[in-house]
Amino acid sequence: MTANLADPAVTPEELRRPADGPPEPRAARWRWPLTPKMFIVAGVAAAIGYLALVPLGYLIWGTFFDAQGLDLGSFERAYGDGRMGELWGNSLAFAGGAALLSITVGTTLAYLNVRTAVPFKALFFAASIVPLIVPGILYTVSWIFLASPQIGLLNAFLEPILGTAPFNIFTIWGMIWVEGLHSSPIVFLLMVAAFRSMDPSLEESALMSGATRLQTLRKVTLPLVRPALLSSILVILITSLESFEVPALLGLQNGIYVFTSRIYFVLRSYPQDLGAAGALAVSLLAVAVIGVAVTRLLAGKGSKTYQTVTGKGFRPRPLDLGKWKPVVGVGILFYFFVTVVGPLLVLLYAALLPFYQAPSWEAISSFTLDNFAQVFEMNSAARALKNSLILGIGAATIVMGLMAIAAWISVRSTIPGRGIVEQLSFVPLVIPGIVLGLSISFVYLRFPLPIYGTILILLIAYCTKYMPYGMRYASTSMTQISSELEESAMVSGASWWTTFRRVLLPLLSPGITAGFIYILVVSFRELSSSILLYSPGNEVLSILIWEQFENGSFNVLAAIGVLMVLALMFMVTVAYKLGAKVGLRED
Template sequence: MKVPARPRSAVPHLSVEMWILIAVSVVTAYLVVPPLFSVIQTSLTTTTLAGAIEAVTLRHYRDVLFGFRLAAPLANTFYFALGSSVLSTFIGGSIAWLVTRTDTPLRGLGYFTAFASFGTPFILYTIGWLLLLGRSGPVNAWLRSLFDLTGPAFNVYSLPGMVLIESFLWSPLVFLMLAASFRAMDPALEEASTACGASGWQTIRRVSLRLILPALFSVVLLIFIRAFEAFEIPALVGLPGDVQVLTTSIYLDAHRMPPRYGTAGAFSVILMLVVAAALYFYSRTTREAARFHTVTGKGYRPALIRVGRWRYFTAGLIALYSFCLLVLPFFIVLWASLLPFYSHPSLEALSRLTLRNYETVVKFPKLFDAVRNSMLLGIGTATLVMALTTLASWILVRTRLKARWLLDLLTTLPLVFPGIVMGLAILRFYLIVPIPIYATLWILLVAYVARYIPYGIRYTHAGLLQLHRELEEAAYSSGASWLNCFRRITLPLLTPSFLGGWVFVFLISAKELAMSILLAGPRTPVVSVTIFELWENAQLGELAAFGVVWTAILLTVAMGYYLFARRYGIQLQ
């Protein structure tokens, strides 16, 4: 008897890998593609008062490019980013070299300072330096008395002031990145130079600096990109001094009445193109770094340079760096939180110390709501980002699917979005589409997840590369399903990288301002926007007390991460 053939299914059979690729790609595309479409559409269209598209036009680009509105912000942005990248690399690189390549005391203080700085909100850190360097701050008061000046010795509300504060802000990241490169250098080349009669300065200039040149250039370029798209310092320091950059130009156009979204969109597209070009050169630089490798199969122990009688001077430099980076900004904010009205530190002001500002923080419901919302957004963002990027990294590392290039592109696309541009794009998109999440926590969550996908995938991708697939193959050979293998083998082994990425994403999302200032509504306050509003309203005492409480929370998380990273050898980069 002839058995009839089973009819073929019209739907082709898809493997587990393909289903995961499709699911992750769809979710990631929903998060990152609409903002790109939205910002381009906004820059090319005019709208009616009701928000409907009226016409397609290049008028916004013409106004920006030929209306003399671009030249000054673009030049200021370039000088600000270039100065910040060079100065922060010099500061962070010098401390990294002292910590990793010399026998100076207090080397552990360098790592502690770098990790602890990630627990300080960027906006509060900036305000701390404004209080220190402001016209009535202690630094100007001391300089006036020392040199018998009538006016302020240093105007912090200027381009040099912006560069100085931004350099301090990014120097911990420079320290961590260059410290890893300094530790990986083979000292045999330096020892050979010394054996040939070269002096210490000649060895550093002709050997060490040339070996570290690719890492140095890539760090400068990375900080240039981050400073080019920065918003906090240009808004708090630049705007009061009438120094506009591209990000603050976007912010001002979006906050005009009526909003000039078209012009803001044109500024955003130009800013994205510059960032994309810089990222391209950054990827080329890091990809060609193999020509300068000094770590090979030959074993070595990095030798520490003996600084001799200079050891107390070098230890003093590390202590001074930690003092300026952590103690000074936090101390001045703490001082302001204990005064009914701000005055620079003095013995006379000690009699006015009070805890009234902290009582206001505890009793004021909006401040409590801001902390709750920021915590919820930080936890939700970190969890969703790490879950999504873990699956994406598994596809990119463990499979050979031809379509995985699309997922790789989608997960790196948010890097071209500065925070202020992502905020504007998502704002415009959800004003048009019939999805009712505008002015809710959901729109902030969507923006945060979309923005920080590249940060999460950096951790999970590197973690999976370090895991050999033989354990997973053994599980499959024993009959385990993909889900059981992923849940019982892959995830437990990936836990250090997963948790490290989770804490990092939590910290940066809890401090985010550029997107939040456009997306947060009156009923959905977050900490960074609340601090910004308190600063604009000159409520310095309440701001300082609120900032101290929030910094204590984030510092606890950052220090926990510091101990966790030391235990598992995770680098915060």
């Protein structure tokens, strides 16, 4: 019997069946999984799991256990000097105060920029981008030049009016001021997006119902941007808890310890006590994890309430500030000077002096380029620049390469447990940098291969630290690409790897390029994990600046800082120019 090909009831098995003879046995549905695709996917998942979990496992094991078993002596050594309350108080006051300042400043500026006819809007971009490029250690040093009781320019200017040394940056309030100002641009960028997405008719309805502007702001505006506000608080709290530059440069001068500076002090003491440092690190990690859990719990309640982008169109109308417009304009100019112009100018001023001194005609007449010449003659400066470039480009390339595939696993694949890959990639987000450096040292001090003390251990630290950011950029871009394009390539006979390389990667390139730029810039700024992992000959630029500070070479430090900021601005500009040439373009 011959099958009728026109009969729609004929199955594919009957078409493949010989004209005579019994039907062939049905092929097994299970396919052999050892394909190149599975090797690549499994390798990426294993690499992410290793980077995220192994250092934490070693840290926890090394802190709670020794050769004899469970041992809590490390906690006794860490907190046994009677200063536990002071350490916790300083850490929470510093993180909470910096978060409060940055949230207040950043949210206020975002609201003024989006919802009002504020003057000098062009300055908002510079005020939000430039501080993110300037490394934290340079920003802190610039405020030492401005507000130190001994050499601060502000103290020198205001001494005839306010008396001797009215400002002292080496206090907990000075630490909060510097960290809060440096973090406020992050809040500004997060809150601008939230305010732009909010329908202003909701505020107009409240005003028409008799509410004052303050009541509308408190009962309508802020509740509607609550998810973005909570996200900002979470980011700033973690950033402040893991901050090392500000507590180390400002707090240690007066014996003010927070967790990060105390861990550094313990590890730099002799004999080195890894167990006590681990106990402090575990406590700091626990605080960060609790903060993340509480913030997510608050953000998850009533998420439907905050959906302000609906099918109804709206056009935000800026509010007229009226008589307050000049006052707000002066405030914006002051903020721009404090966050951008002042710190950069004082670095340039110090870099041009043979030795640091208060501004005068005599000081200006002594300007010289000798400090820049000395930097170019330093072998350590050239080596640090080379190491920073290797680590920045290497970390950005590795992270974005891994996260592009990880984003496919999380967003596109149907692999069981695919969500675990994304969750693992975000684990380092709650690990403070100095804790990460300590965790990695726990691993590779016991590792059979000679990785500790080489530049490779810094590369591992950078890749681990910046995985969450790479995953966010890659997964966001992946969700915007329709699966139809991938399916069309597969139907045309392309393999998975060919489809990924020839179809998905070009479409992902804008997001990957943005992630590459971000990781490259922040790698140059990284100090907190590098300070525990570098060895002589493997210094990066941030370590070189730290060493110059410890040696008291402030003018050479300022020259290095000016060159570093210029280099970062140049790299960001070039990277964005190149990024504009990739991805989708209009003919």
